[in-house]
Amino acid sequence: MNATSRLRIGITGLGRLGRRHAQNLAQRVPGVELVAACSPLAEELDWARDSLGLLNLHADYEAMLAQNDIDAVFLVTPTSLHPGHIIAGLQAGKHVFCEKPLALDLAECRRVEAEAAKHPKLKVMIGYGRRFDPSYSDAYAKVQSGLIGTPFLVRSQNLDMNDPSGFFMRFAPTSGSVHDIDFARWFLGSPKPLRVFAAGTIAIHQGLREFGDVDNGVAICEFEGGKLACFAASRTMAHGHETLTEVFGTQGRLTIGANPRLDRVEISDAYGVRNECTPTFYERFEESFLRETIEFVQAVREDRPPALTLHDATEATRIGIALRESLLTRRAVEL
């Protein structure tokens, strides 16, 4: 597209995360214009009108796709809707940004990949936004520069603060961990996965048992070429949200996020020397949400592939599904 014209965007899904994306698109992303929003909920559309001044509001996704003046769509909808919405968007000739994960099963992933292949001029990007976090970007650049030699092991843990209400149960249970899988593949050079093993436990939320789910888990993934990943995930932390990744290389190690400091303030009092922590992933990764959007917009405007491919999203889902199978069967699962 023309370098000076602005990319016109419609967004669907205005829940907590959708609103953040909408605000970023409306106010903080250069080169775009947020021109339409879609939601089945009237109150979400009211918010879009009142807070962002949006005039083109749709209850129905198809109706929004019919708007000719939209170049790209942002999908911040439930995962089960992702594949259908991406495909419809592509078929309507729109570039598509979709929140992660791509889909709940592999067949759906591949259906989307196949559709995307038919539209080589359209860009599709799944929002594995943490790759765009300044610290992860910096660590990745350091690995690429050879600072730690050849990376061979990634250990990553995604710890969420306990929600006494158990509200998180309504979300996809392993949503955080799929980022860890994506980090591991990214830092290790996208090797082919061979085998996984996972184990979990219910530390607090006994209600998860009926869903075959856990609130804490650990896992190992072996890749081709002697690459390894080790994961941990928790939804029962007391101190805040912590995403910690260690990248081990032959000449050094990088650690990202070892202490999830809220800011640069340290308190020395009767509790010792301490710092407060980022309460949720949002405070930790606020900048990432903005930067992933900027990457997508730039990729469209420069007519180049986004940094993250659909295949990356498929692979993260594939490994995630295998981990879940291992958790349930208590055996190592070959990929």
Add this chain to the structure above:
Amino acid sequence: MNATSRLRIGITGLGRLGRRHAQNLAQRVPGVELVAACSPLAEELDWARDSLGLLNLHADYEAMLAQNDIDAVFLVTPTSLHPGHIIAGLQAGKHVFCEKPLALDLAECRRVEAEAAKHPKLKVMIGYGRRFDPSYSDAYAKVQSGLIGTPFLVRSQNLDMNDPSGFFMRFAPTSGSVHDIDFARWFLGSPKPLRVFAAGTIAIHQGLREFGDVDNGVAICEFEGGKLACFAASRTMAHGHETLTEVFGTQGRLTIGANPRLDRVEISDAYGVRNECTPTFYERFEESFLRETIEFVQAVREDRPPALTLHDATEATRIGIALRESLLTRRAVEL
């Protein structure tokens, strides 16, 4: 002003810091429109036209003030010009945001205060932006909440990375430290200063001797009511820019900025466990520049005094001048 109309701003001074302010005003501050820029240098005006699309470009400050559609001016000019430019801005009926410090001597500070008093509807704010840094804001809120009891001692140090070229000599020599003075007054509740003592040394830049200047210094300031401040400043650090402040209270201590981490990445290699540091004050305080502008804009739009008064700026200058006198006379200076 009307809550929905945008504040129209003209900026003068487009050096390194001026460009940052101009970019923030053009792209990141809600509720404003950057409508004009002024610089004696053609290349700076070219930049404003090419990068920001500005059309009203002036070589002369008076010409910009004559623009009727400007509500407020931003001054990012040499300190010696601040008083005259603020006063001219006020007399032209504009709100004024001016980079710190207010002036080089007290008489000038008071001349500005007197002029401002004649225009009670116009807002004037001096850019002691570090008060708006998220960590300093957080620490201040904690002090206000009583977390550390009554604050009685502030220790603050402003350490800049060594510039082998000695380029910093061309800037106001103690520019960093005046923030420390401002922090101390702010956290201690703006007590009346009583007495200062300062001592300095030239560790590296022998060329400073002819200016009666130093590249490292320490100082003490006593305030009424048993409040104390202790300062250190350096321009010869190897690791980066570090602004560290300790606030001692009767029930605890807060430390802000103890390790000037660049981000959340830690390296473990032959040099030990380490993190890279913010190279200059700009990387450390990028967010502050944005937030101080937002504060000024909101104060104007809500017709309320900005968080920082002109008197705060005068006091910081007054203490700074006394510190310099103590450095030269090697005696304690009464205020």
Add this chain to the structure above:
Amino acid sequence: MNATSRLRIGITGLGRLGRRHAQNLAQRVPGVELVAACSPLAEELDWARDSLGLLNLHADYEAMLAQNDIDAVFLVTPTSLHPGHIIAGLQAGKHVFCEKPLALDLAECRRVEAEAAKHPKLKVMIGYGRRFDPSYSDAYAKVQSGLIGTPFLVRSQNLDMNDPSGFFMRFAPTSGSVHDIDFARWFLGSPKPLRVFAAGTIAIHQGLREFGDVDNGVAICEFEGGKLACFAASRTMAHGHETLTEVFGTQGRLTIGANPRLDRVEISDAYGVRNECTPTFYERFEESFLRETIEFVQAVREDRPPALTLHDATEATRIGIALRESLLTRRAVEL
């Protein structure tokens, strides 16, 4: 034994670690007297005579056991000799302290346990000394006090500095990790292990391939009652020796050893802000070696069981053997 009489000790094995034990026994442990030493190497006996002033020196372990004035023996010999030497010691009526691990296979472990059961008055303790490290002791006491609620997951990693010579190959390959297994059992309340999975890689030392060994590995162990452990081990670090353990409980987490600081010195220079690290396990755990000896001596003098049982040592070996089997078979191993 009489509270004021001193425990008379003979030591066998005067390699690097044996000399440390000998020095501790001779100079730093109250209530003991080092009265004899045994080694097949003349130079080691020379050292014992010259450095410690020992007069009863034996080339042969049986000869040392024949000394009537010895109450207890310290075994710092190769693992393959442990079972036979412990049993011989017990049959000679001596209390026995033996460096970890207990044995290389389970049958040997049980043979020792059976022999020990025949000598209920004699104390036997295997040197899982890291339990006596001040930080691990402190963490354990905190868990016992309920500070973090119920512990359910232990993550522990044992990282050794790379030895370019590959010298470590001559030692028991997974010697460090067995401490991690012991930590996990200890903090989790010694639950019954159910299942393990392990994966490894050779990052640097290709020569290990012929021994079926790896220089980096990760593992998961599931215990009864939903308890979990996750391990990592490396012998290829650049920064030093790091033993890091995280204990996750329902109300908080403890982290032990997150940054293996050499001391309290921090360097700020062109490499950032950094600290040097403990080069080997010895600098990290020097105090533990002393404290485990004191524990053993006190247990004997007070005629009470030592804090660590033979069963603990057997279980650590049992899990370690299963991990090795998993590493070789690439399947989860049931226990």
Add this chain to the structure above:
Amino acid sequence: MNATSRLRIGITGLGRLGRRHAQNLAQRVPGVELVAACSPLAEELDWARDSLGLLNLHADYEAMLAQNDIDAVFLVTPTSLHPGHIIAGLQAGKHVFCEKPLALDLAECRRVEAEAAKHPKLKVMIGYGRRFDPSYSDAYAKVQSGLIGTPFLVRSQNLDMNDPSGFFMRFAPTSGSVHDIDFARWFLGSPKPLRVFAAGTIAIHQGLREFGDVDNGVAICEFEGGKLACFAASRTMAHGHETLTEVFGTQGRLTIGANPRLDRVEISDAYGVRNECTPTFYERFEESFLRETIEFVQAVREDRPPALTLHDATEATRIGIALRESLLTRRAVEL
């Protein structure tokens, strides 16, 4: 003295610190024999007999000096007694180790120096033990190696935990800070002091006012050759004892003791990520007390000057007295 004979020591003063020294001498210092103790308090002598098995117990220092089999005396008595006891010890032909500070006024310091000069074969050392702390030793060695270029500024703060009872008032009020003065001189290469300024406040303990004392203070000391020191001292901390020293050099900075961690345990819970702190100087400097004693003993046995000279102790006292004068007069004091 003969390399194999043991140094026979008598100790006077068995208060809290005296007992620590006595225990170290009895159990942990190689090459010595604690043969006598002296105290005016019967209960202290009972402790020496019961806990250490000492037989030669004296109520009177002169009587202990009369013991011919004593080579050296340890003085852990009130400061006012130091000069007289050191002089008497020397005149009785004993080597003398005396806790810091040397004396309360300069004339006394010089009287001791003069007496010591008459006994060139006898060693006298004042216990500025923190120089022997492993971290301070390491930092000093790094400075000597040139790691941070030429040191020119030492900032040191000595923060004690608040004692609600105000018990510390009975001790010499600035006892901690004199270590900071000693550190500064040591790291800066013992330059001649030129001028000091000090300021203080009473944050909590109003009862100190009648003694002209403060519970928090800051100070600056200028030395010849452009060397500087900056001190802070507090007796009202909530988190523990913290001795923090920054050494600024032309090529880097060393920080010693930035976070007074109790050990290597970190807690992540509702209070954030935190570590407990060393409650008093004793937990922080336990090793120093032992190492200073070992240094003294080795100096005597090797017939060489101890690392710390009497002149060092005099200079620390001289600067300390000037700081107190500045605090009272509110003026800079020339030395």
